[in-house]
Amino acid sequence: MKKILIVDDEPDVNLSLKIVLENNGFKVDTFDDSLLALQNFREQAGLYDLIILDIKMPKMSGYELYKEIRKIDDKIKVCFFTASEAYHEEFRKSVPASVWNEDCYIQKPINNKELIKRINNIITTSSS
């Protein structure tokens, strides 16, 4: 069973994702605090198949968390899940070039069917 780590500062978003993903056969851990999430990842590194990160978060942003995670594990698949304009040029400019991968940005909100489709796509493609 694939295991997914979700970090979003909105508990309800975490809840809805967790339920939807669990209904579709994933194991899901959620954190609404990015620092706690990082701490957890340090302890549990290697257990997860995919990490879903919100970008705008207090304490530590999704990008910063991504960099910390990469220091621990440079293979783990990471997907950003954001309400920001994923298709907007300004947003692209603000994204660090090393992080940019169109498939790994999911625009909030997304319907469940589409979400599952995207997650499956990301997990099944071989890590690059």
Added chain:
Amino acid sequence: MKLAHKLIVIVIVPIILFSVLFEITFYFISRNEIIERYKEEAVSLISLAAQELRNPLYYLDLDGLEHSIKNIKQNPNIKSVYVMFSDGRIITDGTSENKRYNQTLNDDFDIKSKKSPDKLLVEIGKDVLHVYAPVVVTEKIGMVRADFSLIALDDILNNLIITLVMIGGIISIVIIIIGLFSYNSISKPIIKLRDSANEIAKGNFDVDIKKISLRNDEIGELSSQLDHMKDSISSVNKHLNRLVQERTKELEIANEELKQNEIVLKKSNEELKKLDRLKDEFISVASHELRTPIQPILGLSEVLHDKIKDTKQIELIDAIIGNAKRLLQLTEDILEVTKIESQSLKLNKERFNLSELISTIVEEYKNEIGKDNGNIKLVNSIIKDTVIIEADRHRISQVISNLIDNAIKFTKKGTITISIEKKDDWAIVSIKDTGTGIEPEIMPKLFSKFASKSYQGTGLGLFICKSIVEAHGGKIWAENNNNAADGKKGGATFSFTLLIIKQEQTINKEEQIDN
């Protein structure tokens, strides 16, 4: 020609010429007169002498003749006197050495005058006036001849010439003086008036012609008229100057006000820009924040929808899902409009095959409609050719989806046909439905904001479509299909154009990149 020159030519020169002519005439008349008088005197003198010589000549009394000649010679003008016989032989000239009787005198005196006139005769020689007079005692017994010197006459005539030249000179001087005076009194003031008029014309009113104006003649009148005119012009000029100054001042004030206004405007413009930025930021943040809560609403409602078996409860959940979707759409549309209106709609242009994109979208819709709505048939009549365009793929998808969504909304039952047509350099994408068509009163404002609000949409979709198509340099339009009998129920066709990138151009550009 200057007035002074005219005066000289017209007045002074003729006067001087005339006076010179007059003097010459006068000289000759006077000369004749003087000579005539001299002649008369000489004749009367010699006539008397002839009387006196009668006795001594009759008796050939040489002493008597001598005495008489001496008497005659008392006249200083007489150079010499000869007494002759009637045949012309000279008897004596009164001098003792030339006293002879009936014989020729010395060579100088060998004068046998051919002339022996019976009457008085006057001959004018060189510097000499010869006067012959017969001595008559019952008949002519001899002759007397006296030679009068004309030198004395020359002196008189010379004096006359001197006098006349002097008179002429005086006349000339007088005329010149008169000329100068009239020049001073006519020409000079006129020149002064002319110069003054020039000065006035130049705008210098500091000219004094009061003195000339005091004259009691036409020049005086002219001068006072000019003076009057000068005063009028001067006062008008002053008035105008004052007006100009006033206007200049007013303009300066107005200018200053304008500058102030400009500063105020700049400030308020900056503030407006700031406000605009704040507004943009606000709407951006607001839209962002609105999206987040929709995620759990939609996600959890869909989860519930799958779990609940009771159809009535499913209806309620569907209502929640529908409205959440609508709220999401509205949020997205408002965000789009904000971007369009703040001109921050940026296009991520790339080259792609438009036919392929539309086919993909249509297939997705087909899948969806196939499940939900059996009444609508989606027809993909896209040409198989590749139609390469350079555009923002996401935005173009947005336009196509929006137009298909609209078509579905207004077509309860029927067909929606999506097609691409190539015309010149343009690709024309058409979405044709067999729905209700467009109300004529809506048509003109179809693509403006909230035009179709009453039709259960956000009212922003077509505005966004238009803005995106126009940002790509294309056009968008809608028309009712008139193929049905009543002309209205035939549905509507929405079309938009996009510029096709020619294959050659593509190759060229690629070559350039390679280089």
